[in-house]
Amino acid sequence: AQTVTQSQPEMSVQEAETVTLSCTYDTSESDYYLFWYKQPPSRQMILVIRQEAYKQQNATENRFSVNFQKAAKSFSLKISDSQLGDAAMYFCAYNGFNKFYFGSGTKLNVKP
């Protein structure tokens, strides 16, 4: 069965520093998509970044980048130059064929 595991329930980072959030997944599919979503307190979930499994190049969106290791089934998110507005819950998500799974989330605190 496909699962998504986020092993860090909570992390803290100093403003302007870099932080990496971990995610591993289990799947038997060869074609799928991976996402990181951000959920600020009491606000709706928004997409941060996505990765297509058949693309070897790691996705990048401004200060956000991923380290996608397909063989290891690992998909970590790196946030550079952290800002106070980055404080939120971050969810790793897997989209396969009729399969949609989310991890349990990592709460990111940003210290001024």
Add this chain to the structure above:
Amino acid sequence: DTGVSQNPRHKITKRGQNVTFRCDPISEHNRLYWYRQTLGQGPEFLTYFQNEAQLEKSRLLSDRFSAERPKGSFSTLEIQRTEQGDSAMYLCASSLMTGGYEQYFGPGTRLTVT
């Protein structure tokens, strides 16, 4: 485009009552998804539609749950004979069929069963 909207935003009901939630997706999106999220957890997939067809249902979706998407536009999620364990945030999301299936989420409906 105003994004995905959900109504009501909050619902308090007594155990045993039926409740219905509505989701209006982004207009050009073919796919619509329902998730349940409990405090401190990630969303759990319930079901999804492609246009008006319900393509997949989770085992979490017991016989008391039913979802519809008439004419492939808005969707409703009904819970019959609510139980206290149904208390959660119910999230709706929509996406295009292509483009990596990025999902756009609504604000959710918070259900409290007393």
